[in-house]
Amino acid sequence: MQLSVVILNYNVRYFLELCVLSVQSALENIDGEIVVVDNNSSDDSCAMMQKRFPEIKLIRNKDNLGFPKGNNIGVAQAKGKYICILNPDTVVAEDTFTKVLAFAESQKKLGIVGVKLVDGGGNFLPESKRGIPTPFVAFTKMMGLYKIRPKFELFGKYYAQHLSDDKSGKVDILVGAFMLMERRLYQDLGGFDENCFMYSDDIDLSYRVLKEGKSNYYFHETTVIHYKGESTIKDGIYMKRFQEAMNFFYKKHFKVSAIFSMVMKIGIGFFSFIKMFRGQPKSKKEPQSFILYSSNTELAKKMTSVLQKKVSFHDLNTEKMVISCLISDKTPIEILLDNHFVSFKECIDFMESFKNRGLSFKILPKSTAFLIGSDNSNERGTVVKIE
Structure with missing residues (x-):
């Protein structure tokens, strides 16, 4: 089997149905499978899957095990040469996997391939390609310096701004909404680190792939919708987990002084607060x-x-x-x-x-x-x- 698409779901029944329909269309001419893992949703996601897609493998977890463990469980049941970690609030094009697999097959020392992601309004999502969030790079992000001087290389590393949105190339970090890689590499690395509940798991996996001498790629020749945020309400719990996630990544991969750690803690708190604020619904004009x-x-x-x-x-x-x-x-x-x-x-x-x-x-x-x-x-x- 060439490809296994692993979709981890949590309480997004309608987006999951849309996602699975799009993946089915994209797998029509590919020897592939879909594996849906449900993290104990309280909506009728599982009932919908059993009724609408009885032929698709559905794994029902008894608890919300988090993003890393949920995906690891799905990949353990996968059979494809390649796996694609895919968010349930995404929509792929009919030729997405055909194009990405062809690109993957042509690369040497392949790590992870990510694609061009847009939101529900068609706007490019900058997290489609990122750099390693070293303490300094994370600082430029938190202070918004990348917006002030987007073409200044020193400030543009967080969102890999050296590479145009419409140009494929090597990048350091890819987002967990869409990550395609060889299943063997995923298994050799032990998959996502289950010590991290969510939010920095994709950064950690991307970074570990680089440390293995592999190359990660941003591939712009197909676009995927990522409605983004459907599985997460940006509340106080979100703030806490985001802080924990960033602390997890720094403690695991970087040695920093106590003073710098304190500064970063304050910065992370400020940054996560801003993210929570931005995540609140904004008033908008209803369509007329x-x-x-x-x-x-x-x-x-x-x-x-x-x-x-x-x-x-x-x-x-x-x-x-x-x-x-x-x-x-x-x-x-x-x-x-x-x-x-x-x-x-x-x-x-x-x-x-x-x-x-x-x-x-x-x-x-x-x-x-x-x-x-x-x-x-x-x-x-x-x-x-x-x-």
Whole structure:
């Protein structure tokens, strides 16, 4: 078997369903499998998997064992030459794995491959590629120096700003939302360090891969949506775990003075507080107009009834997927993409093409009765049932 996709889920039932549907489409021409590990979700994630995807391997943990252990359990059941650690709040394109596997096969001393990640609004997520967060690099991040002088090499290391978003190349650290590597390498390293509950596990694994003489790569030729934050509420518990995670990484890999440790502790506390604040939902304008891209003429009427606002219909049998001059209108517009007729790749490309235009996007996954999406990376996503 060529590829095993391991998805660790915790209370994101609808995003999980969307993710699995996209992965199934991407594995159609690949000898692969999907392994879903559930960390004792209290929603109906497992019931949905058993009903909707009975053929997929589902591992049900009796407790929330954290990100590292949950993924290690999944990989232990995997059979592929390669494994892909994938977040449940992601959407892959139909050609994502074909492209990434071809790239992986062409590399010598391959470590981990990551991809271009965007949020639910089509905006690039800078954590797609990162540098080693040494104490100094982490300091430049916490103080926002990378924003002040983004092209200054000394300040641009945290987000590997030496490498353009649209250029593939070697990087030090990749994010756990999408990590593809050989299963043997993962096993040789012992997988994710289970002493870390979450948040620095991907940094630690990436760093250990580098220490083995392997190379990690950022691959820009495919884009994956990462709705980001769906599995985590950024509250006081988040702050505590984030601090613990960063302390874990520094104690494991770096020797620093007591004074510097104190400074870093204060900095980490400040940084995690800012992350918690940014994670709170922000007030936003509700869409006043909806545009549905589909070929189902009856769906627009149903959407109008559910959303209680008029839904303009674009018939994809006769029209191209374009947006008219409505973009220049200040009225908030939401684009509804019917996955029965719009592929996952087209959804992703569409969102990237029209990012920062005052639009929001939702996908109607094929064979489902809900709309799903997220306007940006600082808020939890939205699910609208259309039954």
